[in-house]
Amino acid sequence: MANHEIVIAGFGGQGLLFSGKVLAYAGLLEGRELSWLPSYGPEMRGGTANCNVILSDTPIGSPIVEKPDVLMVMNTPSLDKFEDTVVPGGKIFIDSTMITRKVNRTDVEVYYVPATAMALEKGLTGLANMILTGALLEKTHCIKDESLDAALHKVVPAKKPELFDTNMNAVVLGREYVK
Amino acid sequence: MSEKVLMKGNEALAEAAIIAGCRHYFGYPITPQTEVAAYMAKRMPKIGGTFLQAESEIAAINMVYGAASTGHRAMTSSSSPGISLKCEGISYLAGADLPALIINVQRGGPGLGGIQPGQSDYFLATRGPGHGDFHVLVFAPSGVQEMADLTLKAFDLAEKYRMPSMILADGTMGQMMEPVVLPEPQESHNDLSWAVTGTNMEREHNIVNSLYLQPQDLEDMNNQRFARYAEIEKKEAMWEEFMMEDAEICVVSYGITARIARNAINEARKQGIKVGMIRPITLWPFPKAPLAAAADKVKHFVCVELNMGQMKEDVELAISCKKPVDLCYRVGGMIPSPTEVLEAIKKAM
Numbered sequence: 001m002a003n004h005e006i007v008i009a010g011f012g013g014q015g016l017l018f019s020g021k022v023l024a025y026a027g028l029l030e031g032r033e034l035s036w037l038p039s040y041g042p043e044m045r046g047g048t049a050n051c052n053v054i055l056s057d058t059p060i061g062s063p064i065v066e067k068p069d070v071l072m073v074m075n076t077p078s079l080d081k082f083e084d085t086v087v088p089g090g091k092i093f094i095d096s097t098m099i100t101r102k103v104n105r106t107d108v109e110v111y112y113v114p115a116t117a118m119a120l121e122k123g124l125t126g127l128a129n130m131i132l133t134g135a136l137l138e139k140t141h142c143i144k145d146e147s148l149d150a151a152l153h154k155v156v157p158a159k160k161p162e163l164f165d166t167n168m169n170a171v172v173l174g175r176e177y178v179k
Numbered sequence: 180m181s182e183k184v185l186m187k188g189n190e191a192l193a194e195a196a197i198i199a200g201c202r203h204y205f206g207y208p209i210t211p212q213t214e215v216a217a218y219m220a221k222r223m224p225k226i227g228g229t230f231l232q233a234e235s236e237i238a239a240i241n242m243v244y245g246a247a248s249t250g251h252r253a254m255t256s257s258s259s260p261g262i263s264l265k266c267e268g269i270s271y272l273a274g275a276d277l278p279a280l281i282i283n284v285q286r287g288g289p290g291l292g293g294i295q296p297g298q299s300d301y302f303l304a305t306r307g308p309g310h311g312d313f314h315v316l317v318f319a320p321s322g323v324q325e326m327a328d329l330t331l332k333a334f335d336l337a338e339k340y341r342m343p344s345m346i347l348a349d350g351t352m353g354q355m356m357e358p359v360v361l362p363e364p365q366e367s368h369n370d371l372s373w374a375v376t377g378t379n380m381e382r383e384h385n386i387v388n389s390l391y392l393q394p395q396d397l398e399d400m401n402n403q404r405f406a407r408y409a410e411i412e413k414k415e416a417m418w419e420e421f422m423m424e425d426a427e428i429c430v431v432s433y434g435i436t437a438r439i440a441r442n443a444i445n446e447a448r449k450q451g452i453k454v455g456m457i458r459p460i461t462l463w464p465f466p467k468a469p470l471a472a473a474a475d476k477v478k479h480f481v482c483v484e485l486n487m488g489q490m491k492e493d494v495e496l497a498i499s500c501k502k503p504v505d506l507c508y509r510v511g512g513m514i515p516s517p518t519e520v521l522e523a524i525k526k527a528m
Contacts, residue, residue: 061441
């Protein structure tokens with residue numbers, strides 16, 4: 001499979017690290033090389049938060065993503081910060097409820113998904129991250145479709161198994177939106 | 180071999196300490212190492228161990244001294260400012276010839292500094308963190324697997340040589356997740372007959388102490404200790420070589436910066452630049468021999484680290500200043516990009 005360097009960014013609390021973990025666990029289950037690096041500290045408590053995920057078939061050097069080929073953003077400061085770092089031909093996934101401006105770049109593929117509004121409408125409050133993740137999975141195929149189930153089981157807290165279905169519903173919504 | 184799991188560096192390190200037989204953890208929270216304490220708080224009560232959040236870093240290191248005196252594997256963890264506070268206790272551990280493990284998940288300094296990754300405690304760790312003539316074993320993991328593996332090694336060598344060990348990690352190593360195979364427990368054959376465990380009135384009592392009021396006694400203790408250090412310098416240095424076979428430029432880097440340098444070296448090789456890396460895994464003892472050997476082959480050294488050139492001095496000493504040594508650095512929690520390291524490599528050509 002192709003190698004991917006992914007940046008997921010937004011406000012702390014939007015579930016960005018969670019989305020990154022789903023990709024990371026899928027990579028683990030597929031026996032690939034991977035790294036997951038979160039921002040940490042006060043950033044995590046309401047400021048901008050991000051995580052870097054690398055999926056690769058060869059040993060990973062730096063876990064810090066300098067030039068992502070996939071960017072998923074859920075607030076404007078994150079788009080401002082990372083837009084120019086995306087490699088030409090890369091893909092940007094935008095929560096267009098939270099980010100009203102358009103991407104300035106013309107050499108990248110952009111997917112605008114009103115994830116936060118969709119989550120509210122479908123009773124999936126707090127799962128805009130997974131709707132956008134669904135769009136990301138549909139368009140990048142960075143993990144195998146069959147890995148998602150098992151990965152999500154690893155990441156959803158064991159004490160709240162009911163969250164598995166809602167997360168999966170959110171992913172499907174996002175997939176359908178960009179199909 | 181057990182299967183790969185996904186863990187944060189801090190958590191893998193904590194689990195590895197438990198695998199190593201550590202049942203005594205004393206700590207105090209500080210970013211970016213708090214996951215070590217949090218993990219121990221969850222695990223220790225379940226396995227009959229002790230987790231204690233002390234009232235301060237100084238209290239925690241002295242609790243380690245107490246537990247270590249009984250021959251049990253004991254540890255504490257902190258980040259840079261907290262390690263400064265522990266230095267008195269580390270000196271006492273060294274002076275009493277006690278094994279123990281100290282974790283430093285470094286952040287930028289000096290002072291309270293910041294909370295983003297740093298490597299600026301290199302001098303503090305490698306020159307003996309505290310007053311008096313002494314060393315601690317210093318390990319610099321460069322990935323989550325090494326966070327686990329070196330923890331076992333650090334406990335074992337600490338006991339073997341009766342001295343403190345330090346894992347000198349950084350915020351990135353602590354926070355990142357990578358697949359890791361948790362190590363198997365190892366059988367320990369270290370002599371613990373010095374421990375204070377109660378005599379049962381059947382043997383002479385042992386004394387654990389760092390106070391020697393007779394100058395001759397104290398000089399003898401220092402000499403004995405340094406004889407052990409000489410043996411360690413001969414036997415225990417660890418390093419990894421990467422693409423050094425035909426290298427004309429040798430990058431020297433450890434921890435997170437070695438990972439970044441690897442990207443830069445791969446890119447440089449694509450551009451036809453003959454560059455490799457010697458990555459110290461132990462910082463004390465410092466791997467002098469491979470560097471000295473490289474000095475006869477390469478034209479230039481480039482040190483990459485998150486400080487103002489602290490390891491660079493050790494490289495210059497190791498190679499007797501035979502070749503020029505450049506420095507590529509960022510500090511304050513900033514991290515160089517592979518592009519910045521590549522530029523530094525090109526400058527050295």
